[in-house]
Amino acid sequence: MTRLYNDPHTFTDDMLAGFLDVHRDSVTGVPGGVVRNTETRPGKVAVVVGGGSGHYPAFCGVVGQGFADGAVVGNIFTSPSAQDAYSVGKAAVGTAGLLFSTGNYAGDVMNFTLAQERLINEGIDTRVVFVTDDVASAPTSEMHKRRGIAGDFVVFKVAGAAAEEGYDLDSVERVARHANDRTRTLGVAFAGCTMPGADAPLFTVPPGRMGVGLGIHGEPGVGEDALPRAADLAQRLVSGVLAEKPAGSGNRVTALLNGLGTTKYEELFVVWRSVAGLLADQGLEIVAPEVGELVTSLDMAGCSLTLVFLDDELERLWLAPADTPAYRKGRVDVASAASARRTTTSDESTTTVIRPGSEESHACARTIVSALDAMASAMAQAEDELGRIDAVAGDGDHGRGMVKGTSAAVAAARDALNAGSGAQSVLEAAGDAWAGKAGGTSGVLWGAILRGIGERLGDDGEAPSASDVADAVQTGLLMLQRLGKAQLGDKTMVDAFAPFTETLVECVRSGTGLPAAWLEATRVCETAAQATADLRPRVGRARPLAELSIGTPDAGATSFALCAHAVADVLKYGR
Amino acid sequence: MTRLYNDPHTFTDDMLAGFLDVHRDSVTGVPGGVVRNTETRPGKVAVVVGGGSGHYPAFCGVVGQGFADGAVVGNIFTSPSAQDAYSVGKAAVGTAGLLFSTGNYAGDVMNFTLAQERLINEGIDTRVVFVTDDVASAPTSEMHKRRGIAGDFVVFKVAGAAAEEGYDLDSVERVARHANDRTRTLGVAFAGCTMPGADAPLFTVPPGRMGVGLGIHGEPGVGEDALPRAADLAQRLVSGVLAEKPAGSGNRVTALLNGLGTTKYEELFVVWRSVAGLLADQGLEIVAPEVGELVTSLDMAGCSLTLVFLDDELERLWLAPADTPAYRKGRVDVASAASARRTTTSDESTTTVIRPGSEESHACARTIVSALDAMASAMAQAEDELGRIDAVAGDGDHGRGMVKGTSAAVAAARDALNAGSGAQSVLEAAGDAWAGKAGGTSGVLWGAILRGIGERLGDDGEAPSASDVADAVQTGLLMLQRLGKAQLGDKTMVDAFAPFTETLVECVRSGTGLPAAWLEATRVCETAAQATADLRPRVGRARPLAELSIGTPDAGATSFALCAHAVADVLKYGR
Known part of the structure; x- marks a missing residue:
């Protein structure tokens, strides 16, 4: 060991x-x-x-x-x-x-x-x-x-x-x-x-x-x-x-x-x-x-x-x-080996560009930071449990990855907010930080989701309506599916995210306000996340214990539902 | 594992x-x-x-x-x-x-x-x-x-x-x-x-x-x-x-x-x-x-x-x-590396010299081959048990080493006998083969013992008397102690070999014939080998379980006693 x-x-x-x-x-x-x-x-x-x-x-x-x-x-x-x-x-x-x-x-x-x-x-x-x-x-x-x-x-x-x-x-x-x-x-x-x-x-x-x-x-x-x-x-x-x-x-x-x-x-x-x-x-x-x-x-x-x-x-x-x-073979040609000593050792020009947003978008960005903050708290609380269920058919590092990702995201988002950014820039900063610090599959997928949502919300104009938010969430789901290639039923985050989005869109279309619609969507996706326990993984880096994972819900779907729940509280009570 | x-x-x-x-x-x-x-x-x-x-x-x-x-x-x-x-x-x-x-x-x-x-x-x-x-x-x-x-x-x-x-x-x-x-x-x-x-x-x-x-x-x-x-x-x-x-x-x-x-x-x-x-x-x-x-x-x-x-x-x-x-460092100088390709790959001039012995010594050599043969059979029978007791405080390879050593010794001795050798040459061939094939500590020690005994017996002259044999065994013990440096009480072969030799010498000195003297010496050394169970090893490559070896007799002393016993049977009944 x-x-x-x-x-x-x-x-x-x-x-x-x-x-x-x-x-x-x-x-x-x-x-x-x-x-x-x-x-x-x-x-x-x-x-x-x-x-x-x-x-x-x-x-x-x-x-x-x-x-x-x-x-x-x-x-x-x-x-x-x-x-x-x-x-x-x-x-x-x-x-x-x-x-x-x-x-x-x-x-x-x-x-x-x-x-x-x-x-x-x-x-x-x-x-x-x-x-x-x-x-x-x-x-x-x-x-x-x-x-x-x-x-x-x-x-x-x-x-x-x-x-x-x-x-x-x-x-x-x-x-x-x-x-x-x-x-x-x-x-x-x-x-x-x-x-x-x-x-x-x-x-x-x-x-x-x-x-x-x-x-x-x-x-x-x-x-x-x-x-x-x-x-x-x-x-x-x-x-x-x-x-x-x-x-x-x-x-x-x-x-x-x-x-x-x-x-x-x-x-x-x-x-x-x-x-x-x-x-x-x-x-x-x-x-x-x-x-x-x-x-x-x-x-x-x-x-x-x-x-x-x-x-x-x-x-x-x-x-x-x-x-x-760790490995040598033959004799390295001295001429080709004699390259110039490296002087610049890294390129740090990787900071996300901060664009000042409209007043309304900036206010929306404040709510987004609160939502990310709530997600980070929820993940810190759930870390061990997420690790436990992920270990059944995976590395057992999902809880750790989500904690690293959400805490990096909220820190970057807060910096962007303090610099006056709107919703899109805050979400881009958050998504890049999440993907960058968490690594792995869930990191890059959550990064893409946040970027997708941000792209649809933009940095300018009016405060987004409930319908704008539902559209934005749908864009996030699309980004996830484009990148991750998982389908419904593959025992992944999609199995929670897709029913969540569908319910959110329907509720909003039928006139429900955002907090109530989000809450209803959360309820549906919590049930869906639980139901992944009946599924067998079909994509991604499967594990020998995949068969045994029947009976255990998917860690990604579970963490998604927990995040949705945390955001529902923010929308309901404001922060 | x-x-x-x-x-x-x-x-x-x-x-x-x-x-x-x-x-x-x-x-x-x-x-x-x-x-x-x-x-x-x-x-x-x-x-x-x-x-x-x-x-x-x-x-x-x-x-x-x-x-x-x-x-x-x-x-x-x-x-x-x-x-x-x-x-x-x-x-x-x-x-x-x-x-x-x-x-x-x-x-x-x-x-x-x-x-x-x-x-x-x-x-x-x-x-x-x-x-x-x-x-x-x-x-x-x-x-x-x-x-x-x-x-x-x-x-x-x-x-x-x-x-x-x-x-x-x-x-x-x-x-x-x-x-x-x-x-x-x-x-x-x-x-x-x-x-x-x-x-x-x-x-x-x-x-x-x-x-x-x-x-x-x-x-x-x-x-x-x-x-x-x-x-x-x-x-x-x-x-x-x-x-x-x-x-x-x-x-x-x-x-x-x-x-x-x-x-x-x-x-x-x-x-x-x-x-x-x-x-x-x-x-x-x-x-x-x-x-x-x-x-x-x-x-x-x-x-x-x-x-x-x-x-x-x-x-x-x-x-x-x-x-x-498995290891490289820096750049090897091409000039110094370009040594001539090896043509001779080994020096096989390592065969023991066979000298024809006197008729009497040749007859003695025949008995020696029988004795080695009996030792080899005894070791084959005891291999697992010797391994078991050796594993308590050692590698557990003593039984294997004794089988390899005695079987190589008897084969080499037989070849020398068939070539007309006397006692010394047969024992030298046997000792070299034992040390060469068995390796390890017991191999080199037994090789030295056989060479020591052979040196004293020689290849010429009359059949050795009981007193000559006792002297020869004493020489073997001396060779063992010179090379192995173990003292009585160190929980080694010496704890069986020394009392064996002492008894043999005394019995022969007091007029007992060789078969009876050898049998008496064997009896004494069997008791002594058993008694090594009370000792704690003090020399050689000790093991972390050395303390635990109290209660288990020394493998080298035990195999010595078994060999002495096998030879006693040969001397008693002839072969």
Whole structure:
């Protein structure tokens, strides 16, 4: 289990500070993550990787020559925010554009895509490649739904090497996608990892058994089996991956036998002995394999086998030199390594623009701040309970995320209000702060909801009518659905938010005043949130305990209902 | 726990084969271990490190440019045999002599010293430096008794860098001793590791507690405490190590924060953050620290802090480039790296010389083979029970070691007998095979006993009398005590062997025939072996459960009594 921490809430910050201290000769911290401490060469594409932390050496450990230019560092197993990705991308990018690459998880997809949009809006050509190597996570017919596990390492390395070689952005993106298309991984797990401060593992595997196809956070796999002999495990992994050999690939491969944290080097070498024999039996030539800990999952027990079906280009890029805190290969060319020392270490120009609003809008903004304040109090009170129900089928960090998000939102909103802003600017400031500080999936979704509401309310003109508010809430729901892609019945926040909105719109249309309409909508959505207990999650980063989550309401729907309730009180009594 | 293996008995061989396959571009297997796959440069001292396996990257992972020339690889947590050390030393040595370095453990000290003697006899100048960095294992007044833990890494690195720089053997030895004198480590453990095939950990620490000062195999420490916050642990480690600051050292240090296997990178970085601050507060300047897994202990949970109090020479050698399978630093000079590819990969000239014996000695040798055969059968039968009682205060591998040793001994003895040898040559062949195949402490000791007995019996002349046999057994006991340094009452084989010998000598002196005298001596030693249950171990590699071993007889004394019994049957009935 994870035993060493000061405060579980500052674990990632403490970890990052320690990492940056040890490796201060080669990397530098920036808001949201880590970049090389040399400037990106003019004409060189920047490659920025990332995702939640807890996977060291992935991802901050591979920032360096021939590999990544930067890593966005989220909380443990939680996507970094779009703001974080934007910040690291901005710090890393030179004159030739930017490639983001992450594993294919809902939160990462949303946040890195939002950051990409923002950078493109600023004139920075930005691409995103999501890694989908895990053969167990979806059938071949739905490869795009597969998650990224140890194959991340391959795609990031190949993209980094291509950028170092001088590929332009189109070509770096092309070869990263190509590497992803040629990379397949199958993993097994023997025991779950424990989050800092938790007193039980995130998931469990019965003693003497193994979960086959489990992801790097304990996501569901394809089955469970008795723990086999090392040679039989090798057979299982090799045949599982070879069954997915991409069409048109030849007989040269590289292989990664990756330990997830507590399956140690000696065991990996024992398994590798058999893997090497089996691959040779298949007539495959193995080029520069890696056996060790590359993409871990805290103290999870398990391992995975990755095969990369090489062509000349992929082989050259795989073999290219690299020099990073946690990974080195070959000899880094001294000339290319001698880039200028970084002078600017971060771009802090990320503050939301404050526009003064009309008097009426400013008054509305005051109510919004009160509403956010009430939400923050409600979340602080509900934190433990939300964590408990989220842990049934998730990370158990929903309560913490909502507290971080709402408290950041109310602080930013109050600053904007004090600067004279109207409703839209206050909500934008609140949404950006929420997404930026909470990270993860709920952070980016709530950020989008608040921005959506704000867009419809504007900063000017009259005080919004009940109908304006109902319209604005509807816009917020649309933003959520556009970004999160969840449908009604998927056991998400949508299952509370959609009936809430429908009721609010109907009540207002039939002439009910805003406070009463909001209260009625809250009542409906509380019932709907409770009813999510009967549902089985169908989207997002599902967990092996997803089946068990029947009987427990969804944490996101529950927190939505609690927030709606808190706002109802504000509207009823004023503040 | 260690879950992945084929056969626990072949774990080390399987591991080594996998390691050698992955790293075939840089290392080559030789009998007993691993060497670089380039020839040692003329004029360059060879540095050969080693010890039991289970500590990866130590020790085979650090064979390469700027670090070790070879590693002797024992079974898990078991010293390699003198034969293994001799073989790897012979394969690695060039024209400028050899430095062996290992942690200061009884088995390693015996085996590497024996190998050193043998190499010196062959005209190869050989030195041995035993690492003693663990401050918890003995008081400052008895530094020479301290064991080597993560400080191994430092001493090996410094010696390797010095050899690469062109130091002569005297100077490499001097600077290795100096590095050892300037290196201090304190470790803590949170949970024990599990040997391949075992169903319980080697030792346990109660949940929420930590053992302070535990060695890398769970040897006893200085105390037990509640598991602290990361910052408090940092404080404890820093103050513990700084209390041992060597006289005359300055304010420049390097530091290793080493994870033992399942205390992961993220946790280590969190602890490092505090360690770095505390060291800075003390006015120390930290040069090129390492935070990660350097000297592990299978899946043990825990970490250690090593400080090296630098001077200019140590700092230069610590910073010198290195390029090994598991560890790289700086840029290896291409010129020095371009040594000739190794052509000879091993020196197999290690067969015992067979000398034809006199007819009478040959007849005696026939009885000796029968006696060894009976011992091998007895050990095969007692393997599990010996393992069980050894596990109370040791690795639990004594039964396995005795089976490996006796079966190898009888096979080698039979070959020598068939070649016409006398008693001495048969016993020498048997002793060498025993020590070579069994490894560990009991292997080397039994090897010395058989050689001692053989030396006294000779290959020529008449059949030995009862008195000659008693004298020979006495010589065997002397060899054991000279090498093993254990005294009566230390809860070792000596507690059975000494009374056995005394009784045998007395009975024979008073005119009893050999079969009856041997039987009487066996009776006495069986009682004595049983009585070791009342003793507490005082020598060798003690274990945290040493106290608990009161009530359980010593495994070595028990197996000695069983062997004596088996031989008594042979002498009584003939074979």
